[in-house]
Amino acid sequence: MNTDIAVVGGGASGLCAAIEAKKFCPAADVSIIEKLPKCGKKIIATGNGKCNLSNVNLSSEKYHGSVNAMNIINNAPDCYEFFTKNLGILCVEGSEGRQGGLYPSSNSSSTVLNALRLKIQELGINEICGFDVNSFRQIKNGFALYSSNDQIFCRKLIIAAGGYAGTSFGTDGSVLRILKDMGYKISRISPAVAPLRVSQNQLKGLKGVRAKGSISAVHKGRILRTEKGEIQFNENNISGVCVFNLAYLFRDYENLVLSADIMPHMTENELADYLFCIRRIRRNYPLEEFLTGLFVKNMSVYIVKNVLGKSPESKISSLSDNDIKILSYRIKELEFNVTGCSSWQNAQATYGGIHADCINSKLESLLHKGLYFCGEILDTVGDCGGYNLQFAWSSGITAGRNCGISLKGDYYDKNK
Ligand SMILES: Cc1cc2nc3c(=O)[nH]c(=O)nc-3n(C[C@H](O)[C@H](O)[C@H](O)COP(=O)(O)OP(=O)(O)OC[C@H]3O[C@@H](n4cnc5c(N)ncnc54)[C@H](O)[C@@H]3O)c2cc1C
Secondary structure (H helix, E strand, O other), X not given: OEEEEEEEOOXXXXXXXXXXXXXXXXXXXXXEEEOOOXXXXXXXXXXXXXXXXXXXXXXXXXXXXXXXXXXXXXXXXXXXXXXXXXXXXXXXXXXXXXXXXXXXXXXXXXXXXXXXXXXXHHHOOEEEEOOOOOEEEEEOOEEEEEOOOOEXXXXXXXXXXXXXXXXXXXXXXXXXXXXXXXXXOEOOXXXXXXXXXXXXXXXXXXXXXXXXXXXXXXXXXXXXXXXXXXXXXXXXEEEOHHHHOOHHHHHOOOOOEEEEEXXXXXXXXXXXXXXXXXXXXXXXXXXXXOOEOOEXXXXXXXXXXXXXXXXXXXXXXXXXXXXXXXXXXXXXXXXXXXXXXXXXXXXXXXXXXXXXXXXXXOOEEOOOOOEXXXXXXXXXXXXXXXXXXXXXHHHHHHHHHHHHHHXXXXXXXXXX
């Protein structure tokens, strides 16, 4: 089969790239090549089915990696321009939890996918599903893409095949491996926007506990980053949006420690004064009741056992002044040694990818002319809260536009 522009990957960035390529070169035959039976499976799962598609607080601190995400975002149309004016999707700020997150007013991710598909139909873009690209090469006047039993020839190629995260959505890093073999510089890959694993021993008794507070990633005593929010303790990992935003640090720092402040409303001294007071009031009760009213039962018992090493049955009156000082210090710095990041299956994004050294500002490859990249396959990852989808849309638009413009230029040159 022949097509003018092939877009490998029918996810967020690929769908936008195809739309923009066709808009900027209407005469071109544009085809999306997707290995799953349908395009956009991951879009449906985003934001717990609500699609946190962007954020009002876009800034460079929210992105990590060699590719300058904000440059790309700032040079592409904003949400209102692309979604509302272009696709008819009204975007509103989400009411619960995630600060500044933008969602479709329908609160449903399927409406975003439906609107993208309507545009694709309207523009006459082909969707070729069930085609798993397992290799490709540059040929005279374009590229040849191969699956195990088929091939497609195109004049320009956009690669939007995502990274490794969310393996059930078709993303297993296969295209990144192909590109590595072709000589592309790929920055070290690690799961991001994901829970962090902690030894089961350190979490004993905390499974299912949730605490509001702040959590810091600490390396050799230096705080690398602090995030606020709900901290969720599980059997062998700690999760919650605040932890998701620290996960990318695991790639570059060995022996990372998570330090949780689960009493953010009080300073250490205020907490100590309060605990002295409680010791007086509850002196005849067992230690397991000491922190009742501050934390849920499991957390209270955990702290008494793990911080003081005392039996929860012993009397509150047995606490020394020093015990209380230690408690108030440790409640504000509960430490957990990170042993790993979660599996790719449970990660929402990929840290690492095609290095900035391999592309120009049009997102065209510096190794193969006529080949463009967009989305998560590039070496940039955003925080949780709409930042990754925003990068996918913006980079898709950028790659699609530049690819369409360049093909239009080729037509013009041919007919001159
Ligand atoms: C559960 C979950 C929830 C998320 N929620 C949010 C959220 O609310 N907000 C946010 O900003 N981000 C969220 N993300 C992250 C966000 O979805 C991704 O960063 C974004 O979708 C990346 O878009 P992409 O187009 O680069 O890649 P993808 O959306 O991953 O699409 C890549 C496509 O390429 C196809 N493909 C891969 N290899 C091949 C091949 N060899 N041949 C043919 N096709 C191939 C895949 O099947 C896939 O359809 C979430 C991620 C997950 C997993």
